[in-house]
Amino acid sequence: MFADYTSSELLAIFAMQGFAGLSLFSIFVLMALGLAIIFGQMGVINMAHGEFMILGAYMTYITSHIFADYLPSLYGSYFIFAMVFAFIAAGALGALVEWALIRRLYHRPLDTLLATWGLSLILQQCYRSIFGAREVGVTLPDWLMGSVPMSDMVDIPINGLFVMALTLTIAAAVYYLMYRSNWGGQVRAVVQNRPMAGAVGINTEKVDRMTFALGCGIAGVAGSAFTMIGSTGPTSGQLYIVDTFLVVVFGGASSLLGTIASAFTISQAQSTMEFFLSGSMAKVLTLLVVVGILMLRPQGLFALKIRR
Template sequence: MFSDYSTAELVSIFAMQGFAGLILFSVFVLMALGLAIIFGQMGVINMAHGEFMILGAYVTYLISNLFSEYMPALFGIYFFIAMIAAFFTAGALGAFVEWAMIRHLYKRPLDTLLATWGLSLIMQQLYRTVFGAREVGVSLPDWLMGSIPMTDTIDIPINGLFVMGLTIVISVSVYLLMFKSRWGGQVRAVVQNRPMAGAVGINTEKSDRMTFALGCAIAGVAGSAFTMIGSTGPTAGQLYIVDTFLVVVFGGAQSLLGTIASAFTISQAQSTMEFFLSGSMAKVLTLLVVVGILMLRPQGLFALKIRH
């Protein structure tokens, strides 16, 4: 596999594929952050998480067309508006889903899994009805196009750097929100002891709703980032849900650092192997390695230590 390339060529290939995997890494991190918040803090397996990502992608697509048609002079800033709109749209729908369905299924993981899987099918059909079955693409502003040359053979994509910066900002914000804010303390108190949290005045139902909404909102932002690497279609979210669960479980469901490290490892491995192998084989090899590691360390890379 490597014998056909010189050492310099291999270094360039690994560097280029590594930078090319920045957006995939960012999508994995944003998707996994949302899923880790919902699964790690609430114990809810949200099989419709990919559809919330695609909701953010469709919102980005609509705003792109809106600016292109009616405000072409402001087209360069539409992506920031689209990310904010995707965040609040997916978050609002997430809050509604928690109120209408999820809150009735707590402590029933199998029922929750089946219900959210049914929700994913409903959302896919709605997307197909509203936007059609064909995939749609988003036009990026000029400042997100092109790359920065590092050497004669290595270029860094500008959109990859932008999404990486966005991912860092959101990851730090989630950390501060979950571990340094009063609301984050209330969420963790509800997770550890719901009856006691309610007894000291914490609104546990509101905490659950806001937690689920936040996880879905972050998935909406992941959808905006997704528009940079692929076309948006009704079933596109299902292509990433398995990888996202893999990232969360591999990193440790309640570990923010583990989620980021796991996303980086898996995205870079897939991006590099896809250059030498087919995309399907790259996924298979990545899955086999992760499963092998989880057999040795089932709690994930960065499991939280809990005192008994």
């Protein structure tokens, strides 16, 4: 597999695939952060998480056309507004779904799986009816185009660097919200002991709704980032939902650090193996390794220490 390449070519290949893997890592982290909040903190198996991501992608598509048609002088800044709109739209839909559906299914994980799977099909058909079955793409502003040369054989795309910076910023914000803010303390209190949390005055229903909305909103931002590396279609979200669950479970469902470490490991492994093997074979080998590790360590890479 490596015999046909010189050492310098192999180093360049690993470097280029490593940077390509960082773009995939960013999407995985943004998706997995939202799913870790919903699944890890709330115990809800949200099979419609990919459709919340695609809602963010479609919001980015709509925003780009609005700016191109009505605010062409500000087109260079549309992507910043698109991320905000994507977060708001996906978060608002998440709050609506939690109020109308999810709040009746807590502590029934299999029911949440079936209900959100049906929701994902409904959302896919809605996207197909509104935007059509064909995939759509966006034109990035000029400041996100081009690349930064690292050597004669290695170039780093600027949009990849931007997505990486965005991912690190959101991860830091989630860490602060969950572990350093009063609201995060309320979330963890509700997760650990809901009756006691309600007894001390915490509005558990409001905490549930805001937590679910936050997870869905982060998925919407992931959708904006997704438009940089791929086109958007009604079923595009389903391509990432299995990998995202794999990232969350492998890293540890309640561990922010585990989610990031798992996303980095899986994205780098897939990106590197896809160059030398087919994409499907890379996924198969990655899945086999992860399943083997989970058989030895079913709690994931990082597990919270709790008293029993």
